Amino acid sequence: MTRRAFARMAAAGAALGTRLDAAAQLRIGIGTYSYHNLSLPAMIAQLQALRIDEIEMSRGEFMLLSHPNEDRFRGARTLFDKAGIHCVSYYAATIHDEPELDLAVRFAELLGASNITGDATGAMLLKRIDESCTRAGLTFGIHNHYFKTKFAYESPEDVLRALSGLSRTVGATLDVGHIASCGYDTVDAVRKLGPYLKLVHLKDVAAAGGEDNVLIGQGIAKIPQVMRELHKLQFGGLVAIEYEKEGPVENDMRKEVAFARNLA
Numbered sequence: 540m541t542r543r544a545f546a547r548m549a550a551a552g553a554a555l556g557t558r559l560d561a562a563a564q565l566r567i568g569i570g571t572y573s574y575h576n577l578s579l580p581a582m583i584a585q586l587q588a589l590r591i592d593e594i595e596m597s598r599g600e601f602m603l604l605s606h607p608n609e610d611r612f613r614g615a616r617t618l619f620d621k622a623g624i625h626c627v628s629y630y631a632a633t634i635h636d637e638p639e640l641d642l643a644v645r646f647a648e649l650l651g652a653s654n655i656t657g658d659a660t661g662a663m664l665l666k667r668i669d670e671s672c673t674r675a676g677l678t679f680g681i682h683n684h685y686f687k688t689k690f691a692y693e694s695p696e697d698v699l700r701a702l703s704g705l706s707r708t709v710g711a712t713l714d715v716g717h718i719a720s721c722g723y724d725t726v727d728a729v730r731k732l733g734p735y736l737k738l739v740h741l742k743d744v745a746a747a748g749g750e751d752n753v754l755i756g757q758g759i760a761k762i763p764q765v766m767r768e769l770h771k772l773q774f775g776g777l778v779a780i781e782y783e784k785e786g787p788v789e790n791d792m793r794k795e796v797a798f799a800r801n802l803a
Contacts, residue, residue, distance in 0.1 A: 565769055565803040567796065568593035568627065570740055570781035573788060575599055579615060583622045585789060589796050592623055595738065595779045596650055597630035603639050603657075604632055612649035619650075626650040627777045628680070628712075628738055631657040640668055644675050654678045654737050656712040660691050665701060665709065673708045680712030680737035683728075685720035685750060693721045695731040702735055710735035716742025716781070719760040720750055726761055729768040736774060741765075741799060742781045752783045754791060756798050766802040778803070 569591050574582040575598050586594065596615070601607055619626055629652045631643040640659075647655050655672065658681055659665055665681075672679045681701055683692045692698050695718075698711050711732045715725040717740075729736075743758035745751040755762045769778065780795050782788055 563770070563773075565766065565774065565778050566593060566776070567591075567799045567803050568595065568777045568779045569792070569796075570595045570597045570630070570779040572597040572599070572630070573780065573782045573792060576785065576788070579618055583618055583624065585792065586624055587622060589793065591796065593625050593627050593777055594619075595628040595630055595656065595740075595777065596626050596652070597656075597781070601646070602630065602632040603634065603642060607646070609645070609649060612646050616650055626652050628652050628654040628656050628779075630682075631655050633657060634659040634664065634668065636664070637667060640664075640671055644671055644677065647677055648675065652677070654680060654712075656680045656682050656738060658682050658684070658692055662701075662704070665705060669705045669709045673706060677708075678737050679709045681709065682712045682740075683714055683717050683721070685717040694718075694723050695728045698732060698735075710737040712736075712738040712740065714740035714742060714781070715760045715762070715765050716740065716744050716750075716752065716758075719758070720744050720747060722747040724761075726764045726768050729765055729772070733768075733772045733774070736772070736776060738776050739765075739769065739774070739778045740781045741778050742783070750783065754782075754798070755780065755795050762798075763802055766799075 571594050629647040629650050634640050634657050643655050668679050681692055681698050684690050713732050718725050718728045743753050743755040743760040745753050745758050780799055
C-alpha cells in the first residue's frame with residue numbers, strides 16, 4: 540500500500556469515526572412553548588444564546604385552537620431562516636376534523652417542518668391523518684397528555700392501541716413529563732414506544748397527579764435513565780426540552796439545556 544493510499548484510508552476512517560460519534564449524540568432542541576411569555580424575536584435571541592438550532596413550534600398562538608392565519612407562519616419562518624433555526628416539528632394540539640387536518644399540514648409545510656405533533660380521537664380521523672401526512676411527506680406523532688379528566692392517550696398502551704393498523708407515518712411524540720404525571724414509568728414508556736418515536740418532549744414534574752414542572756433531573760421523570768434508554772435505542776429524532784412555567788425562564792432554560800447536553 541502506498542503512503543498516499545494509506546493516508547486516504549486513514550482520512551476516511553477518521554471521517555467515519557466523526558460521523559459515528561455525531562450519530563451517537565442525541566439531538567437536543569427546545570419546544571418553544573417554554574418561551575411563550577417572550578416575543579418571537581426575544582425567543583430567537585435566547586435560542587441563539589443557547590446555540591439551539593432545532594425546535595418544535597409549540598407556542599399557543601400557533602396551535603389550531605388559536606385559529607392562526609398563514610401570515611403568522613410565514614413571518615415566523617422568515618425569522619427562523621434568518622437566525623439559522625430549523626423548525627423540525629409543528630405542535631398542532633388536537634385535530635378535530637379534516638379541515639383542521641388540512642390546516643395542520645399546511646402550517647407544518649410553511650414552517651418547513653417534517654413532523655406534526657398532536658392528537659385526534661377516533662380511528663377514522665387517525666386514518667385520515669395517516670393518509671394526508673403520507674401524501675405530504677410528513678410524519679405525525681401522537682402526543683400523550685395528563686389532564687385531570689380522562690384523556691384518550693395517557694399510557695404507552697393507549698398510544699400503541701391507536702397506532703394499530705396505521706402506517707409508519709404515524710408514531711408517538713412521547714412527553715415523559717406527562718407520562719410521569721399520569722403515574723406511569725418513563726423508562727418503560729420509552730422502551731415500549733421506542734420503535735414508534737418521532738419526537739421526545741423532555742420534561743420533569745414534581746409528582747404524579749399534577750403538572751408542577753421542575754428542572755429536568757429534579758423530579759420523578761427519571762431523566763438520566765430516559766436519556767440512557769434513548770441512547771440504547773439510537774434515537775435519531777429531536778429531544779425537545781419543554782419547561783412549562785409562568786414568568787421569566789431564561790436562567791432555568793440555561794440550566795435545562797446544560798443538563799440535557801451533559802446526558803446527550
